[in-house]
Amino acid sequence: MxxxxxxxxxxxxxxxxxxxxxxxxxxxxxxxxxxxxxxxxRRIDWDFLVSLPxxxxxxxxxxxxxxxxxxxxxxxxxxxxxxGVAAGVYLEEYARKSKMANFLEINIAxxxxxPSIIYGLLGLEIFVRQMNLGGSLLAGALxxxxxxLPIIIVTTREAIKSVPxxxxxxxxxxxxxxxxxxxxxxxxxSFGGILTGIILALSRAVGxxxxxxVIGALAYVPFTPSSPLDEFTVLPIQIFNWTSRPxxxxxxxxxxxxxxxxxxxxxxxxIAVYLRNRQQKKIKW
Amino acid sequence: MSRKHNKLEAxxxxxxxxxFHALKGINIAMEEKxxxxxxxxxxxxxxxxxxxxxxxxxxxxxxxxxxxxxLDGKDIYTKEVxxxxxxxxxxxxxxxxxxxxxxxxxxxxxxLKIQGISKKAVLEEAAEKSLKRAALWNEVKxxxxxxxxxxxxxxxxxxxxxxxxxxxxxxxxMDEPASALDPLxxxxxxxxxxxxxxxxxxxIVTHNMQQAGRVSDNTAFFYMxxxxxxxxxxxxxxxPQDTRTQNYITGRFx
Numbered sequence: 001m002x003x004x005x006x007x008x009x010x011x012x013x014x015x016x017x018x019x020x021x022x023x024x025x026x027x028x029x030x031x032x033x034x035x036x037x038x039x040x041x042r043r044i045d046w047d048f049l050v051s052l053p054x055x056x057x058x059x060x061x062x063x064x065x066x067x068x069x070x071x072x073x074x075x076x077x078x079x080x081x082x083x084g085v086a087a088g089v090y091l092e093e094y095a096r097k098s099k100m101a102n103f104l105e106i107n108i109a110x111x112x113x114x115p116s117i118i119y120g121l122l123g124l125e126i127f128v129r130q131m132n133l134g135g136s137l138l139a140g141a142l143x144x145x146x147x148x149l150p151i152i153i154v155t156t157r158e159a160i161k162s163v164p165x166x167x168x169x170x171x172x173x174x175x176x177x178x179x180x181x182x183x184x185x186x187x188x189x190s191f192g193g194i195l196t197g198i199i200l201a202l203s204r205a206v207g208x209x210x211x212x213x214v215i216g217a218l219a220y221v222p223f224t225p226s227s228p229l230d231e232f233t234v235l236p237i238q239i240f241n242w243t244s245r246p247x248x249x250x251x252x253x254x255x256x257x258x259x260x261x262x263x264x265x266x267x268x269x270x271i272a273v274y275l276r277n278r279q280q281k282k283i284k285w
Numbered sequence: 286m287s288r289k290h291n292k293l294e295a296x297x298x299x300x301x302x303x304x305f306h307a308l309k310g311i312n313i314a315m316e317e318k319x320x321x322x323x324x325x326x327x328x329x330x331x332x333x334x335x336x337x338x339x340x341x342x343x344x345x346x347x348x349x350x351x352x353x354x355x356l357d358g359k360d361i362y363t364k365e366v367x368x369x370x371x372x373x374x375x376x377x378x379x380x381x382x383x384x385x386x387x388x389x390x391x392x393x394x395x396x397l398k399i400q401g402i403s404k405k406a407v408l409e410e411a412a413e414k415s416l417k418r419a420a421l422w423n424e425v426k427x428x429x430x431x432x433x434x435x436x437x438x439x440x441x442x443x444x445x446x447x448x449x450x451x452x453x454x455x456x457x458x459m460d461e462p463a464s465a466l467d468p469l470x471x472x473x474x475x476x477x478x479x480x481x482x483x484x485x486x487x488x489i490v491t492h493n494m495q496q497a498g499r500v501s502d503n504t505a506f507f508y509m510x511x512x513x514x515x516x517x518x519x520x521x522x523x524x525p526q527d528t529r530t531q532n533y534i535t536g537r538f539x
Contacts, residue, residue: 097346166383170445173339173379174396174452175372184399189386 033262040255048256053220053238057249062257065238067224068137068217069206069264072234075141076148076205081198084149085187088156088194093182112150119147120214128215135216138228143211148201155197159190192279196272203268207261209236235261291358292317292456292486293338298352300333302345307333309510311352315503317455320478320487322497322518325507326538331490334507335458338488339375340368356456373400376449380461382441384433384448389425392433392444396452411451419447420477439470446477457481459489463496475500494534498522506530 001009051061091108095101123143133139163186171181187194218233219241225232235257242254293315300308308330315321323331333342340361342348353360361371373396384392393412394402402408412429416422421443425436433444442462449457459478463471478487478500491497497504498518505515506527514521514530525531532538 164383166379166381167385169341169379170383170385170448171395172344173341173372173377174399174448175369176395176399177369180399184395185385 036255036258036262039252040257040259043252043256044259048253049260052222053233057245057247057253060242060250060253062235062238062260064221064224065233065235065257066260066264068221068232069234069261071137071225071228071232072141072144072212073202073206075137075228076144077198077202079141080145080148080152080201083145084152084198084201085156085194087149088153088160089182089187091153092157092160093178093186108150108153112154116147116208117210117214119143120211122146123211123215133229135218135231136229137225137232139215140212140217140232140234141228143215144205144208147208147211148205151201151204152198155201156190156194159193159197160186162193163189192275196276196279199268199272199275203265203272206234206265206268207236209234209240212237213240235264289316289318291315292319292356293488294353294355294358295334295337296353296355298334298337298350298354300330300337300342300350301348303347307510308337308350311512313505313512313515315486315488317486318482318484319503320482320489320501322501322504323488323490323507324492324494324497324504324533325513326533327492329507330510331505331507332460335460335488335490336377338456338458339372339377341377343368372454373452374454375456375458376452376454377458378442378445378449378460378462381465382438382445384436384441384444386432386434388430389433389436389444390429393447393451395448400452412447415447415451416444418450418481419443420473420480421447437470439466439473442466442470442474443477446474450481454485456486456488459487461490461492464492471496494522494536506533508533 048061049066050063051059052063053065054060087108091101091104095104120143123139123146127133127139127142128135131139133142167185167189168181171185176184212234217237218231219237221231221233223230239254239257239261242250242257245251291314293313295311295313298308298311299306311334323335325331336342337350337354338356338361342350350362354362356371356374360366385395387395390408390412393415394408397408397411413422413426416425421440424440425431425444433441436444442465446457446462463474466474475496478489481487482502489497489500501518503516504518504521506513506521506525506529508529514525514527516526521530522534525534
């Protein structure tokens, strides 16, 4: 074999290896999806979506779970969106390069890596106990807001950073203040990116069970919450609960609930991708 | 005709970026309704100097000045001067056209809107007037709600000029306004500068010697942070006093 033939063979070998690596994750995901759908799809019907939980698997539904998940989504958005965006704007536009700013920056990056159960413990102490919110939707939403704040802050900063210096200069040169420049130019121009980040953060929050279990969200809630101070459950907790039962019927229920949860997550991700593409088309620097 | 008064002045101006001494003891006076060109090799301080007149350097960490910059005889670097008020008086056009990612109309009236002017009739009148002044009106009058980013580079730059004129400044600072444009667009901008000097005091930074010769009344040559020579443009290009000036304008370096 000549050297060049050897090289071509190596090249080919790496391509095959690369394809294998790429597909390994996808295949696992596909097998998992296939398995879940096979198990759970036939269980999903109208009754499943609008029934309260029950000790009898055939009568149990996920009404309280998905309504709880929606509540959590909305409340978390209301809390985390303004906080995260404001913090991101401050760090990117206002904070002077100082030791303090550096310190903040490093710690926000660290926060993004803290395990979610730790946030649960934090939420338990601050919101549930100190603020006396109990295992309520509000306590859950506040806890999840803490969890996704670092993600929102980081993506907000990235989005803001992508607005060119020249746009800011143009605004300042016309006599605009910093705030006017941020509000009228920087935020509108980076809004698509910020929104994408928030939606991706929310889709992470939707899938969290651990921190909510810690703050005392219940698996069995026989009513749909009607105010932020009501007790609640969410889909991941319902799924966790069902999978820990020995009966096969509950496993089927769990699979069906997983499908619903996945649909919600994929929908959120889809919206994020759509917004990002639209933004990229609209503004080309 | 009465003698023109000095619109812009620098007196013993030093400027620093941290430890770097960017401008060294600059003294210059520019008459109103004149065009002054700043020329010099890259990094000579001419853009830095231009930006001291509307305090655009304020945002740069570690930038500071010593000495005075006067607008109509008043120091603009005192505490009493509000930067937003100063910039209403001293407009600026940048090297690369930088329209906002908004409609053409929104671009022109932005400066007015941030002053709190929101009457539609007032804004529309101002937009038309400024766009006409910037020789862009005929090209865009039917598309005022189109995105400014859809315009050509030359049109974008004239839009930026219109945007600066809309808030009625008396001084217009131009930082290599044509360096990113094709020759035809450049000619239009130069024509425009010639028109505008009837009403505005214009300072233009340029790398293009011919451009300086065509548009300016006076020329200032900067080298390594110093103002080497400042005189009537004609004088500068026919009989420069300093050998550095001579070397630069004859193309021996730069």
